[in-house]
Amino acid sequence: MAEFPPPVRRISSEQAPNVVDPATRQEIPEPIARALAPSYGPERLRIDEVSIHYAGSARPAVNRVTLPVRQGEVLALIGPSGCGKTTLLRSLNRLVELTPGATRDGRILLDGDDIDQLEITRLRRRVSMIFQQPNPFPMSIFDNVAYAIREQAMRRPGKAVLQPRVEKALRRAGLWDEVADDLGRPALRLSGGQQQRLCIARALAVEPDVLLMDEPCSALDPISTGVVEELIHELRQNLAIVIVTHNLAQARRVGDHVAFMYLGDLVEYAPTEELFTNPRADRTRDYVQGAFG
Amino acid sequence: MSVPVGPGGRRSRRDRLLGELRLWRPLDLIGVGAAWLVGILLVLVAASLLIYMGYRGLQYVNLDLLFSRPQPGSDQSQTGGILDPIVGTLMIIVIATAIALPLAVGAALWIVEYGKPRWLARVVESGIEVIAGAPSIAIAIFGLAIFQLPMFSWASFSAADGGGVFGRSFIAAGTVMSLIAVPSIFATTREALQSVPRHVREASYGLGKTRWATIRRVLLPTVRPDIATGTALGMGRIAGDTAIIVLLLGATLQLQAGTDIPGIGTLQGTGSTLTSYVYNNSPTGEGNAPEKAYAAAFVLMLLIIALNVLVAFIGRRRAGNDLPR
Amino acid sequence: MLRSLFRPLTDRRAERMLGATAVSVVLVIVAMIVFIAIEAWPSFQHNGLSWFGSGKDVDAELGAMVNAGADPSGDAYQLRAWPLLYATALTTVLAVGLGVFIAVLASIFIVELAPPRVRSIVVPVVRLLAAVPSVVYGLIGILVLVPFVNDHLINEGQRESVSYVITLNGPGLLVSVVLLTLMITPIMISIVVDALTAVPRGWREGALALGVTRWRAVMSVSVRAIRPAIVAAAVLASARALGEAIMLSMVSGSKGFSPQPWDGLIFLFEPLRPLAATIAEQSEGIAAPALKSSIYAMALVLLVSSLFLSIGGSLIKRRLRLGTAR
Ligand SMILES: Nc1ncnc2c1ncn2[C@@H]1O[C@H](COP(=O)(O)OP(=O)(O)OP(=O)(O)O)[C@@H](O)[C@H]1O
Ligand SMILES: [Mg+2]
Numbered sequence: 001m002a003e004f005p006p007p008v009r010r011i012s013s014e015q016a017p018n019v020v021d022p023a024t025r026q027e028i029p030e031p032i033a034r035a036l037a038p039s040y041g042p043e044r045l046r047i048d049e050v051s052i053h054y055a056g057s058a059r060p061a062v063n064r065v066t067l068p069v070r071q072g073e074v075l076a077l078i079g080p081s082g083c084g085k086t087t088l089l090r091s092l093n094r095l096v097e098l099t100p101g102a103t104r105d106g107r108i109l110l111d112g113d114d115i116d117q118l119e120i121t122r123l124r125r126r127v128s129m130i131f132q133q134p135n136p137f138p139m140s141i142f143d144n145v146a147y148a149i150r151e152q153a154m155r156r157p158g159k160a161v162l163q164p165r166v167e168k169a170l171r172r173a174g175l176w177d178e179v180a181d182d183l184g185r186p187a188l189r190l191s192g193g194q195q196q197r198l199c200i201a202r203a204l205a206v207e208p209d210v211l212l213m214d215e216p217c218s219a220l221d222p223i224s225t226g227v228v229e230e231l232i233h234e235l236r237q238n239l240a241i242v243i244v245t246h247n248l249a250q251a252r253r254v255g256d257h258v259a260f261m262y263l264g265d266l267v268e269y270a271p272t273e274e275l276f277t278n279p280r281a282d283r284t285r286d287y288v289q290g291a292f293g
Numbered sequence: 294m295s296v297p298v299g300p301g302g303r304r305s306r307r308d309r310l311l312g313e314l315r316l317w318r319p320l321d322l323i324g325v326g327a328a329w330l331v332g333i334l335l336v337l338v339a340a341s342l343l344i345y346m347g348y349r350g351l352q353y354v355n356l357d358l359l360f361s362r363p364q365p366g367s368d369q370s371q372t373g374g375i376l377d378p379i380v381g382t383l384m385i386i387v388i389a390t391a392i393a394l395p396l397a398v399g400a401a402l403w404i405v406e407y408g409k410p411r412w413l414a415r416v417v418e419s420g421i422e423v424i425a426g427a428p429s430i431a432i433a434i435f436g437l438a439i440f441q442l443p444m445f446s447w448a449s450f451s452a453a454d455g456g457g458v459f460g461r462s463f464i465a466a467g468t469v470m471s472l473i474a475v476p477s478i479f480a481t482t483r484e485a486l487q488s489v490p491r492h493v494r495e496a497s498y499g500l501g502k503t504r505w506a507t508i509r510r511v512l513l514p515t516v517r518p519d520i521a522t523g524t525a526l527g528m529g530r531i532a533g534d535t536a537i538i539v540l541l542l543g544a545t546l547q548l549q550a551g552t553d554i555p556g557i558g559t560l561q562g563t564g565s566t567l568t569s570y571v572y573n574n575s576p577t578g579e580g581n582a583p584e585k586a587y588a589a590a591f592v593l594m595l596l597i598i599a600l601n602v603l604v605a606f607i608g609r610r611r612a613g614n615d616l617p618r
Numbered sequence: 619m620l621r622s623l624f625r626p627l628t629d630r631r632a633e634r635m636l637g638a639t640a641v642s643v644v645l646v647i648v649a650m651i652v653f654i655a656i657e658a659w660p661s662f663q664h665n666g667l668s669w670f671g672s673g674k675d676v677d678a679e680l681g682a683m684v685n686a687g688a689d690p691s692g693d694a695y696q697l698r699a700w701p702l703l704y705a706t707a708l709t710t711v712l713a714v715g716l717g718v719f720i721a722v723l724a725s726i727f728i729v730e731l732a733p734p735r736v737r738s739i740v741v742p743v744v745r746l747l748a749a750v751p752s753v754v755y756g757l758i759g760i761l762v763l764v765p766f767v768n769d770h771l772i773n774e775g776q777r778e779s780v781s782y783v784i785t786l787n788g789p790g791l792l793v794s795v796v797l798l799t800l801m802i803t804p805i806m807i808s809i810v811v812d813a814l815t816a817v818p819r820g821w822r823e824g825a826l827a828l829g830v831t832r833w834r835a836v837m838s839v840s841v842r843a844i845r846p847a848i849v850a851a852a853v854l855a856s857a858r859a860l861g862e863a864i865m866l867s868m869v870s871g872s873k874g875f876s877p878q879p880w881d882g883l884i885f886l887f888e889p890l891r892p893l894a895a896t897i898a899e900q901s902e903g904i905a906a907p908a909l910k911s912s913i914y915a916m917a918l919v920l921l922v923s924s925l926f927l928s929i930g931g932s933l934i935k936r937r938l939r940l941g942t943a944r
Contacts, residue, residue, distance in 0.1 A: 093827060095823060095826065095827060098823065098826070100734070117304050117309065118309075119309060119312045119313040119316060120313065121313055121316045121829055121830070121831050121832075122312070122313075122316065122829070123829075124826060124827055124828065124829040124830075125828075125829030126829075128827055128828060128829070129823075129827035131820055131823070131824065131827075133820055135818070135820035135821055135823075135824040137821055137824070137825070137839055138821075138842075138843055139842075147825075147828065147830075147838070148828040148829065148830060151825070151828070151830040151831075151834045151835075151838055152828075152829055152830060154318055155318075199824070202828065203827075203828060206828065206829065208829075313831075316831055317831050317833065318834075321831065321833045321834060321837075324723075324833055324837070325731065325833050327723050328723045328724070328726045328727040328731055329727060329731065331720055331723040331724045331727060332723075332724055332727035332728065332731070332732060332736070332740055335724055335740060335743060335744065335747070336739060336740060336743050338747075338800065339743040339746060339747050340743075342747075342750070342758065343746075345758070345762070346754070346758075395639065396639050396642065396643060399635070399636045399638075399639030399640065400636075400639050400640035400643055402636050403633070403636035403637050403639065403640040404640060406636075407633050407636065407637065413637075413640075413641070414640075416644055417640045417641065417643060417644055419929060419932070420643055420644040420647045421643060422928050422929065422932045423647055423924075423925050423928055423929065424643070424646075424647060425928065426854065426857040426858070426924050426925070426927060426928025426931070427647075427650075427861070427921060427924055427925070427928075428857075428860065428861020428862070428863065428894055428920050428921070428924055429861065429863070430861060430863040430894045430897050430898055430917070430920070431650075431654065431861065431894075431897075431917045431920050431921040431924070432650070433901075434654065434897060434901065434913065434914060434917045435649075435650040435653055435654055435917070437901070437904065438653045438654070438657055438914070439649075439653065457905075472646065475643065503628065503629040504629050504632070504633070505628055505629045505632035505633075506629075508632070529749050532751070533749070533750075533751030533752070533753070533754075534751070535751065535752060535753040535863075535864040536863045536864055536894075536898055539864070539898060539901070540898070540901050568751055568753045568864075571753045571754070571757055572753050572756070572864060572868070575756065575757050575760050575761070575868060576760050576761070577756075577760060577867065577868045577872075583761055586757055586761075587757070587761075590753070590754045590757050593751060593753075593754065594750070594751075594754060597749050597750065597751065598746070598749075600749075601742075601745060601746060601749055605742070
């Protein structure tokens with residue numbers, strides 16, 4: 001593993017009075033974070049001074065953000081609508097490149113490799129994404145979960161190879177018991193919560209290193225949300241997870257670290273409890289106390 | 294940057310591309326190749342078609358040809374110009390559009406704004422789809438049956454000895470040709486009407502306007518560019534159709550008045566258009582004057598391209614106007 | 619109910635007026651089918667089901683009808699239209715089969731592969747190809763392609779081998795199918811491109827985010843999802859192909875002959891004449907009642923088949939629209 005400098009919080013000039021000095025940040029959070037989140041693995045993903053511009057808008061959608069993502073932790077991105085959370089997330093597996101006119105500055109490192117230097121397909125095999133709207137393909141449940149296994153392989157694997165892997169993925173996503181009796185059912189007939197867990201199973205089937213989740217529960221009812229959150233809790237043992245959420249309670253429940261963004265800037269990055277109980281920046285305090293957003 | 298590059302290091306663009314391609318199945322690479330090939334071939338075919346027609350056209354078209362009337366003759370050098378086919382094409386376009394436009398717009402307005410009873414609306418829609426799919430040769434032969442009926446004797450002329458109605462004239466061809474243009478005008482108008490947001494209509498009703506007033510004052514002006522687009526498309530189809538002309542315009546070289554009434558006589562009479570002129574002067578027809586056929590086809594292509602450009606132009610302007618909506 | 623009574627008169631009149639135009643369009647179609655059927659009746663009546671059969675020389679039969687004069691006997695109506703039906707089906711199936719293949723690849727190219735600048739060239743090119751009048755294709759076919767086929771593709775041995783039935787001199791199946799494909803492919807491309815662009819973005823991005831290559835994502839998700847649109851495109855293009863008269867009468871060789879695939883390569887050069895082209899060519903002799911009825915019978919067959927195809931195609935398309943509207 002390459003050594004990286006410790007996470008740095010950027011101080012943007014206009015917000016300087018509100019933001020705590022990064023030096024003090026170094027002293028406090030790490031021990032607390034270690035105490036709160038049980039098992040930090042190595043750093044998997046590093047977002048380094050990343051800015052993203054969309055053609056036709058004057059200010060960047062993401063403005064020089066620096067963040068680490070570690071194995072075994074969940075990083076929750078919060079912030080008011082339009083602050084660039086989705087954009088940042090989509091840049092992590094270069095999906096943002098599908099948007100014509102979007103440009104990125106800065107670097108993103110996956111296990112020390114600049115993702116621009118990786119083959120885009122290989123990158124996306126390692127950094128998978130769950131979308132806000134469940135998007136199962138119009139095929140059977142089995143075919144959905146087997147989809148990536150089949151399509152990534154150079155030669156189509158047989159059912160005997162697929163069956164155990166599909167079952168394992170469905171079990172990890174906590175969906176197996178509900179669908180085991182009929183895997184041939186069209187995936188689009190599942191409920192919204194089941195569809196979202198199916199999408200998670202679909203991603204887990206090919207065992208990514210990093211899982212990006214863009215408001216995975218926004219289309220779900222509270223019960224399904226609970227199931228997905230529990231799932232996230234279990235998954236973080238083996239995966240680095242970045243989750244975008246509007247739901248502060250959810251960020252608090254599932255996040256090990258929380259990053260608060262505002263108008264493209266990263267305002268504060270801290271261990272979850274610290275950010276919610278003792279925010280350093282006024283903006284963060286206002287936001288977590290519901291003063292705006 | 295102080296951050297070191299990881300074990301992957303920097304790689305050239307070529308390395309990355311090759312690495313990416315190694316993840317592709319051979320069949321997929323063939324597929325991509327085929328798709329590119331087809332795309333490029335399409336462009337090449339269209340380009341060679343255009344260049345060839347342009348080359349032949351410039352070779353044989355001159356002002357004299359455009360403005361002199363065609364003459365019968367067995368040798369190409371004596372068969373005169375293509376003035377009458379040009380005039381004939383324009384006449385057919387005008388007649389057919391004049392009939393098709395109110396029909397298609399009226400039908401579209403009724404479907405979108407009234408559309409009750411529901412089953413009738415559905416019948417009308419399928420009816421227009423059937424017209425769109427009907428072979429123009431079948432429409433043409435139907436027209437011939439109609440215009441040879443004694444009740445339509447006024448539309449063409451009858452044999453001097455009181456025999457059958459000839460059934461072929463500008464009126465006949467233009468009327469039947471209007472059917473060809475109805476589907477495209479109908480489709481664009483209907484789509485445009487459907488995309489007018491509901492609140493626009495409600496605002497108008499809110500001001501106490503009746504449905505009809507709303508249609509005339511609000512909806513029609515809004516969808517006018519779309520009607521224009523559909524009409525230009527329809528005109529293209531009219532200008533390009535041969536079957537109806539061959540069967541229903543009599544395919545005489547020159548415009549020949551059907552009766553002595555000035556003006557109307559021409560409408561009752563026969564003639565030719567660019568398409569029928571090309572058809573008749575190709576080696577399959579009787580004329581066999583390929584140079585003249587090329588010239589007429591070139592003029593026809595110019596007309597079609599002009600209509601296409603017009604459509605694109607209206608489309609672009611409308612796209613600009615759409616934004617504030 | 620009550621409100622509608624108090625609506626101003628002009629409004630109700632407007633509704634009736636607009637409704638009348640809409641209905642008149644339908645009446646025209648009904649009239650079309652009825653008129654053509656009436657005129658076609660004698661031909662079907664005299665021939666029964668053997669109208670669709672084979673065994674006689676169609677061209678000779680059609681010639682006899684012209685000669686039979688204004689008051690033909692029942693025998694003059696005899697027609698075995700199989701070669702014409704076969705020619706129509708053959709050209710249509712080959713052109714549509716080839717066209718589907720090309721259209722799908724071209725659509726993928728346009729929507730997924732082409733850089734924006736290339737796309738901005740290809741799209742108008744396709745639109746233009748769709749707008750080229752059939753007579754222009756026919757002209758190029760007869761003056762350029764047919765001589766080429768005659769001079770370079772057909773050899774003397776082939777000519778000799780069939781000289782006792784037909785002459786191979788260029789026009790025929792190959793040129794017909796090539797031009798027909800060129801004519802109908804743009805129609806299919808526009809339908810398939812529309813469908814491909816309407817594939818929900820989530821599916822495509824979902825596939826890409828799973829580390830599937832771009833091409834596999836297109837084939838396994840987008841193309842799979844738009845299969846109904848591809849069918850609809852093929853069906854609507856068939857309606858167009860089977861009605862094409864002018865271009866085919868120029869380049870088909872205009873002979874009531876049935877090219878047989880087991881003739882080997884010669885098959886491609888053999889002349890034929892589809893129904894629509896027959897109507898266009900024979901329409902001059904329409905004064906002869908027997909021929910007139912035969913022509914209308916052919917038109918009826920064409921019209922009914924195209925009617926089924928276009929209604930079927932639009933049903934599939936409508937189902938598709940409902941399916942993807944998520
Ligand atoms: N495709 C695009 N083209 C241009 N601008 C875009 C595009 N997508 C997003 N933006 C802009 O970038 C900014 C950030 O958008 P983004 O979707 O990342 O916000 P978000 O934080 O995910 O918001 P939300 O919480 O509502 O999902 C917004 O100002 C948005 O208008
Ligand atoms: Mg978002």
